[in-house]
Amino acid sequence: MSFWLHHTQYILPQGRTSWWNPNPMPELGEGGADEELGEGEEQEVAPKGGPEPETGPPLLTPLSEDAALEAVPAWSVRTTSKIIEDFAFAVVRSNLWPGAYCFSTQGKFFQNIYLGYGHKLIEQSFSPLPLPPIQQEYPIGPEIMEMTDPTGAEEEQWRIDHLPKPKPMPPAEAAAEGGEEAEEEEEEDE
Known part of the structure; x- marks a missing residue:
């Protein structure tokens, strides 16, 4: 290497x-330059150039x-072929930046390529939890379940079945109404 x-x-x-x-402008102390210092107090000076x-x-x-990653070296080397060494490439791979490669052909041609995600190597890889199944997001019930639309005849039958039923009349009122109906029929006949 x-x-x-x-x-x-x-x-x-x-x-x-x-x-x-x-931060191109240096920050002043809290009290500024006008504040008087007491005996034994030292003045704290902000760094003139800001951050180093x-x-x-x-x-x-x-x-x-290059710095090694614990027990892993920063770079690893291999060849593309051990059978045809005249046409083999030497490949150097970065272990710190997965996806960074450099390859060479017998010292005549060098090229760098990066095929990664732009993140340094993480010892414990992060993988988010998978999403829950879609079917469990909403429980299946009458509000959500798909149904076929009823025909016009089925709608009419349903409307007739759900019409309000006439209230039953007490027997005394029924007899009085029966007498009135008979009188009305007689008046119509005349």
Whole structure:
């Protein structure tokens, strides 16, 4: 790994290759410069440049100097074929950034490629819980169950079956109504 070198700029923890100061103006102390100090008190001075600039390793640093991940080296090397060595590629894979590869053909052609998700290696991979089955989201019942629409004849039969029924009349009122009906019939005959 001492013959493989970093030939591009290092990506800082800030996510950039050149450091950017997020707080260009230094902050003053709480009381400002007008506050008088008592005996034995020291003045706290805010750093003049703000946060300390981040720096990365210099260019052409060998891969062997990269930090290892516990027991795993930072890079692993393999060849694409052991049968036809004249046409085999040398592949260097990053173990810190899964998906970062560099390959070479007998030292004549070099290329870098990244086929990853943009996340560093996580020792314990995160996998979210699967979604519950859709059928259990809403219980099946009469409000949700699909049904066929009734025909016009079925609707009419249902309406007739659910008409309010006439109230039963007491026997005294029924007899009085029967006498009135007989009188009305006689008047109609005349």
